Amino acid sequence: MRFLFNGSMARDVLHAWADEAITHHLKKKRARRRRRIAAAVLSAAALLALIFFMAATLTGCRPHGDTINFFVNDIAGPTAGAAEVIADRVDIIPPFVDTVNGQRFVLTAKVYAGNAPLEASSVTWASSAPAVANIEEVLGGSVRIKAEGPGTADILARVGRAEGRCQVRVKEAN
Numbered sequence: 001m002r003f004l005f006n007g008s009m010a011r012d013v014l015h016a017w018a019d020e021a022i023t024h025h026l027k028k029k030r031a032r033r034r035r036r037i038a039a040a041v042l043s044a045a046a047l048l049a050l051i052f053f054m055a056a057t058l059t060g061c062r063p064h065g066d067t068i069n070f071f072v073n074d075i076a077g078p079t080a081g082a083a084e085v086i087a088d089r090v091d092i093i094p095p096f097v098d099t100v101n102g103q104r105f106v107l108t109a110k111v112y113a114g115n116a117p118l119e120a121s122s123v124t125w126a127s128s129a130p131a132v133a134n135i136e137e138v139l140g141g142s143v144r145i146k147a148e149g150p151g152t153a154d155i156l157a158r159v160g161r162a163e164g165r166c167q168v169r170v171k172e173a174n
Contacts, residue, residue, distance in 0.1 A: 087111045087118055090157050090164030097166060099147045100173045107166050108142045109157040122159060129153035133168040 089112040097105055111120040120141030127133050132151035137144040145155060147170040155166040 087113055087159040087162040089113075090120075090123070090159055090162045092155065092157050092164040092166040095166055097145075097168045098171075099168070100171050101147055101149060102173055103147045104136070104144060105147075106139075106142055106144050107155055107157075109159070109164060111141070111159050111162070120159070124158045126156045126158070127153055128156070132170050 091110040091112070093108045093110060097107075099105060109120045109123045111118045111123070123138075123141055123143075125135050125138055125143045127135050127145075129151060130153075131149055132147070132153040133155060134146050134148045135143055135155070136146050143155070143157075145168065147168070150170050150172045153168045153170070155168055157164045157166075
């Protein structure tokens with residue numbers, strides 16, 4: 001049995017073969033691209049976990065104390081790890097209060113680890129002179145103070161080893 005191909009049939013067979021080869025090549029190329037993207041995402045997640053671990057280590061992370069947990073989730077699986085971050089700075093807003101006897105005001109603690117703000121949930125408040133500025137009510141990261149008598153007092157906000165101060169000056173009401 002003999003097959004004879006004329007020019008147009010040979011061209012059609014060649015075109016079909018070339019189309020199939022190109023389609024196969026493009027599928028392989030897309031698959032490689034998807035694998036590269038997945039590898040890049042996993043690498044970024046691993047790098048982020050390493051950064052959090054190093055930050056916790058450099059800030060002197062302790063097993064006990066006031067901590068904030070960061071969770072880094074891997075795309076393919078469960079939590080990759082948690083790093084404890086210790087507060088190293090507490091700012092009280094406002095840092096200075098000038099008021100008269102009998103007035104009430106609210107102070108708010110802003111807690112930081114480096115330059116990153118943290119949630120101020122476990123703040124311990126104290127007054128250096130309760131007869132001048134007395135702590136009436138603790139509201140988590142805020143506190144309500146009542147000016148009791150003339151003088152000067154420091155209001156302290158403490159989270160772990162970090163501490164912030166607000167100076168309160170109370171004058172006699174006219």
